[in-house]
Amino acid sequence: MPGIYDICVQDHFAAAHSLRGYDGNCSNLHGHNWVIEAHIRCTKLNQLGMGIDFRDVKGVVKDVLSKLDHTNLNEVAEFGSINPTAENLAKFLYSELSRRLNTEFIKVQKIMVFESPGCGSSYQEI
Ligand SMILES: Nc1nc2c(c(=O)[nH]1)N=C([C@H](O)[C@H](O)COP(=O)(O)OP(=O)(O)OP(=O)(O)O)CN2
Ligand SMILES: [Zn+2]
Numbered sequence: 001m002p003g004i005y006d007i008c009v010q011d012h013f014a015a016a017h018s019l020r021g022y023d024g025n026c027s028n029l030h031g032h033n034w035v036i037e038a039h040i041r042c043t044k045l046n047q048l049g050m051g052i053d054f055r056d057v058k059g060v061v062k063d064v065l066s067k068l069d070h071t072n073l074n075e076v077a078e079f080g081s082i083n084p085t086a087e088n089l090a091k092f093l094y095s096e097l098s099r100r101l102n103t104e105f106i107k108v109q110k111i112m113v114f115e116s117p118g119c120g121s122s123y124q125e126i
Contacts (some may be wrong), residue, residue, distance in 0.1 A: 038061055
């Protein structure tokens with residue numbers, strides 16, 4: 001039976017945000033040390049026994065996160081008209097990482113974004 005590998009890479013970034021229209025203090029500018037987890041589905045291993053090298057994933061993740069790190073997320077173009085919630089960040093990262101990593105045998109499966117330990121959201125497409 002064909003198997004599926006789930007390759008997982010975590011990273012983090014620091015950024016501020018405020019939630020427009022939120023009834024509470026999250027509408028004030030405040031910061032989080034965001035933690036992200038990228039899950040990549042691989043159906044074939046290379047000659048080294050890897051679905052995809054962690055290093056390759058980490059490089060792409062770092063590059064995408066560099067657009068968000070030490071910013072006010074509300075000022076990043078993608079969040080100019082939608083709130084920079086964990087949900088919207090997960091979808092943004094899913095789309096950026098899919099564009100750069102997906103191949104015939106490799107597919108970004110799920111992105112998890114944690115605002116704080118124990119509070120997060122994930123995005124995936126069926
Ligand atoms: N589904 C979501 N709910 C909330 C989000 C979100 O992105 N998706 N975001 C927020 C705010 O960003 C808020 O800063 C986070 O709130 P909270 O987890 O309560 O964080 P605190 O640092 O305020 O936690 P305390 O334990 O109360 O100190 C809210 N909801
Ligand atoms: Zn917040």
